[in-house]
Amino acid sequence: MSDKKPPRQVRPSFTDQEALAFHSQGKPGKLEVNPTKPMATQRDLSLAYSPGVAVPVRAIAENPALAYTYTTKGNMVAVISNGTAILGLGDLGALASKPVMEGKSVLFKRFADVDSIDLEVDTKDADAFINAVRYLGPSFGGINLEDIKAPECFIIEQRLKELMDIPVFHDDQHGTAIIAAAGLFNCLKLTDRSITDTKLVVNGAGAAGIACVELVKAMGFAPDNVLLCDTKGVVYQGRTEGMNQWKSAHAAVTDKRTLADALQGADVFFGLSAKGALTADMVRSMAPNPVIFAMANPDPEITPDEAHAVRDDAIIATGRSDYPNQVNNVLGFPYIFRGALDVHATSINMEMKVAAAQALAELAQEDVPDEVATAYQGARPRFGREYIIPAPFDPRLITRIPVAVAKAAMETGVARKPIADLEAYRAQLSARRDPVAGTLARLFDKVRRSPKRVVFAEGEEEAVIRAAASFVNQGLGTAILVGREDRVEAAAAFAGVELREGMQIQNARISPRTNAYAQYLYDRLQRHGYLMRDCIRLASVDRNHFAACMVAMGDADAMVTGLTRNYSIALEDVRRVINDKPGHCVIGLSIAIARGRTVLVADTAVHDMPTSEQLAAIAIEAASVAKRLGYEPRVAMLAYSTFGHPEGERAERVRDAVRILDKQRVDFEYDGEMGADVALNRDAMALYPFCRLSGPANVLVMPAFHSASISTKMLQELGGATVIGPMLVGLDKPVQIVPLAAKDSDLVNMAVLAAANIGG
Numbered sequence: 001m002s003d004k005k006p007p008r009q010v011r012p013s014f015t016d017q018e019a020l021a022f023h024s025q026g027k028p029g030k031l032e033v034n035p036t037k038p039m040a041t042q043r044d045l046s047l048a049y050s051p052g053v054a055v056p057v058r059a060i061a062e063n064p065a066l067a068y069t070y071t072t073k074g075n076m077v078a079v080i081s082n083g084t085a086i087l088g089l090g091d092l093g094a095l096a097s098k099p100v101m102e103g104k105s106v107l108f109k110r111f112a113d114v115d116s117i118d119l120e121v122d123t124k125d126a127d128a129f130i131n132a133v134r135y136l137g138p139s140f141g142g143i144n145l146e147d148i149k150a151p152e153c154f155i156i157e158q159r160l161k162e163l164m165d166i167p168v169f170h171d172d173q174h175g176t177a178i179i180a181a182a183g184l185f186n187c188l189k190l191t192d193r194s195i196t197d198t199k200l201v202v203n204g205a206g207a208a209g210i211a212c213v214e215l216v217k218a219m220g221f222a223p224d225n226v227l228l229c230d231t232k233g234v235v236y237q238g239r240t241e242g243m244n245q246w247k248s249a250h251a252a253v254t255d256k257r258t259l260a261d262a263l264q265g266a267d268v269f270f271g272l273s274a275k276g277a278l279t280a281d282m283v284r285s286m287a288p289n290p291v292i293f294a295m296a297n298p299d300p301e302i303t304p305d306e307a308h309a310v311r312d313d314a315i316i317a318t319g320r321s322d323y324p325n326q327v328n329n330v331l332g333f334p335y336i337f338r339g340a341l342d343v344h345a346t347s348i349n350m351e352m353k354v355a356a357a358q359a360l361a362e363l364a365q366e367d368v369p370d371e372v373a374t375a376y377q378g379a380r381p382r383f384g385r386e387y388i389i390p391a392p393f394d395p396r397l398i399t400r401i402p403v404a405v406a407k408a409a410m411e412t413g414v415a416r417k418p419i420a421d422l423e424a425y426r427a428q429l430s431a432r433r434d435p436v437a438g439t440l441a442r443l444f445d446k447v448r449r450s451p452k453r454v455v456f457a458e459g460e461e462e463a464v465i466r467a468a469a470s471f472v473n474q475g476l477g478t479a480i481l482v483g484r485e486d487r488v489e490a491a492a493a494f495a496g497v498e499l500r501e502g503m504q505i506q507n508a509r510i511s512p513r514t515n516a517y518a519q520y521l522y523d524r525l526q527r528h529g530y531l532m533r534d535c536i537r538l539a540s541v542d543r544n545h546f547a548a549c550m551v552a553m554g555d556a557d558a559m560v561t562g563l564t565r566n567y568s569i570a571l572e573d574v575r576r577v578i579n580d581k582p583g584h585c586v587i588g589l590s591i592a593i594a595r596g597r598t599v600l601v602a603d604t605a606v607h608d609m610p611t612s613e614q615l616a617a618i619a620i621e622a623a624s625v626a627k628r629l630g631y632e633p634r635v636a637m638l639a640y641s642t643f644g645h646p647e648g649e650r651a652e653r654v655r656d657a658v659r660i661l662d663k664q665r666v667d668f669e670y671d672g673e674m675g676a677d678v679a680l681n682r683d684a685m686a687l688y689p690f691c692r693l694s695g696p697a698n699v700l701v702m703p704a705f706h707s708a709s710i711s712t713k714m715l716q717e718l719g720g721a722t723v724i725g726p727m728l729v730g731l732d733k734p735v736q737i738v739p740l741a742a743k744d745s746d747l748v749n750m751a752v753l754a755a756a757n758i759g760g
């Protein structure tokens, strides 16, 4: 134990303004509804709506199980709240809970491909709430209750479970309990404790606290070793103040009255209460190797830094993502519902919860594959004090938890559609995972672990200043803003951004490095028509040249530009200063994400009319970045024609590129030439059984710049795709160029791609 370490200051990784802008940008909120069937022709309409729709209507009326076949029911979960316990913020009402509920819906989709809609029910009356929800069963495959305070949440959940034939799951109770139990059992193992003598104190006798107590007791904790506390202190037998039947069920025979009393010599603390509820003195009084889960959100009962300052033998977890050991129900609800939905479960029972907790605990004990290694802070995580539970972006969660839950559902008779082949099910689950979100998160983590100096060439622009501030606030490194001090300061003031530590201004006109940069440029450009005075002008006046020189000469690690100058001009500026990587081909690669599917598109920036050799080189560069991003590349060499039809000069060039790849014996899947429909649509590809791609392509090599640029922009504008990039690949130093209309968040993403050197 030590009293010496001062608590580190926790820096928020974003400002309030950024959080508001995130939610208001583009379409307000975080969700939208998209049709999954074509609605283009009269025939489509008559099938989708009257009269065609009458056919499934009759079929479902005759056999209700067919609702899972003909409607969205089987993959649709409602996230329902009345806003009476929003995170740890308290009762702020149904409407104010909507951002959290939309967030939960988005997490369902992102992590487990479950479609979800949020419903905010504006009543605090349990009966009224039950009545509002009980009749919604036909619409959904499951009901996820969220942020409803105790004790009403117990009545509501119990009653809805009785009334409805689909899973009703109060996430704050069971989701939290499952994750906390998984983490706890791993901590017992790490600290060599036995389940029967470990003393647990749970602070917070609400939804989450009571459910945690119930689950750990069901899993083997001795009731006498569990003390529950709330705002009135210990819940003891005979207490009358602030009691209810759910607290009474766990009232202990004890003479301890306060949380401080309860924690004397306790092994484990679970905080499901409020910010700051655990003091340093209380932590000091706990048993050796104390386990502290401070799970209140958004601010924990005690920060890990504060707890470690008094006890360096403690294992600490919080509900937050910015510390190791995030014990948060996000690790559970998407996957638990995935498993329950896939067997058409009627409920989520105790066995399914225990199975989920065990699967989660076991996953943390396993060796982490390379693919996952970078998802964690620090070096490759190994089961231990700083890694008691997998991180939310762990791609193995989607294949493990649902299988465990579905299996338990089948074994306990609540599965209406049992799965015969669980291995095949596991394979299907992995296809639901899209690596991009995880990859971006991993890249952010990678940079956070090894922060970089990124030079933002257009430092006088408001969006750039906001991005630079966000980059620094997120602990990603130092942001160097190129610009005149007075202009940068004025733009920062206008943007409401404080130029804080970690943000530096470099004025090219007066920088002591400008002469060295001019000399560097002169050495490179003297035989390309540039005089020394031209180079002095480039270095002292042109922000792209100055910033690129900083990177070339080691004064910065990476560069971002592009907001004020066309892509091709910015690229020319940069290539005047920085070489291509030897043996590589400089290309632009865009990541297009649409309808949960991601494709990489190349070359979206550099080669106007690539030759066959260049197309082959583009394919090789794109495939190697795809691998770095976590994909097994399946490269389609696109054209207007498919395997020889129709004939034409451009298609012939693409065919030649495929022959070149054949000769080079590259180590990834590729084929072509083919149309985009054949590349992306399994049925269209099936017409060509000789096609060497094992599934729809995830890397599209376009025949020329125009088709690459036009198709990605159309995807973005008409298809609602999110397009990241073009990402510059193949330069000797990391530089990224954003499109002219980039927002601050695009700039931060590109700064991270540059800092992580993903294009190198």
Ligand SMILES: NC(=O)C1=CN([C@@H]2O[C@H](COP(=O)(O)OP(=O)(O)OC[C@H]3O[C@@H](n4cnc5c(N)ncnc54)[C@H](OP(=O)(O)O)[C@@H]3O)[C@@H](O)[C@H]2O)C=CC1
Binding pocket: 084, 085, 086, 087, 088, 089, 147, 148, 149, 150, 171, 172, 173, 176, 203, 204, 205, 206, 207, 208, 209, 229, 230, 231, 232, 242, 271, 272, 273, 274, 275, 277, 295, 296, 297, 298, 318, 319, 327, 328, 329, 330
């Ligand atoms: N990490 C995670 O995944 C999750 C974390 N949580 C967090 O747990 C907390 C509680 O949520 P939930 O159970 O849904 O809310 P509830 O409103 O149902 O329960 C809150 C409980 O906390 C108690 N409490 C509040 N302040 C204190 C305090 N200072 N000291 C002791 N007890 C206190 C209340 O006591 P009383 O009964 O006397 O009023 C009540 O028992 C929130 O901070 C929430 O963010 C919740 C779910 C998931």
Ligand SMILES: CC(=O)C(=O)O
Binding pocket: 086, 087, 088, 147, 171, 172, 296, 297, 319, 328, 329, 330
């Ligand atoms: C994480 C969560 O659900 C909560 O804090 O309420």
Ligand SMILES: [Mg+2]
Binding pocket: 087, 146, 147, 171, 172
């Ligand atoms: Mg919650």
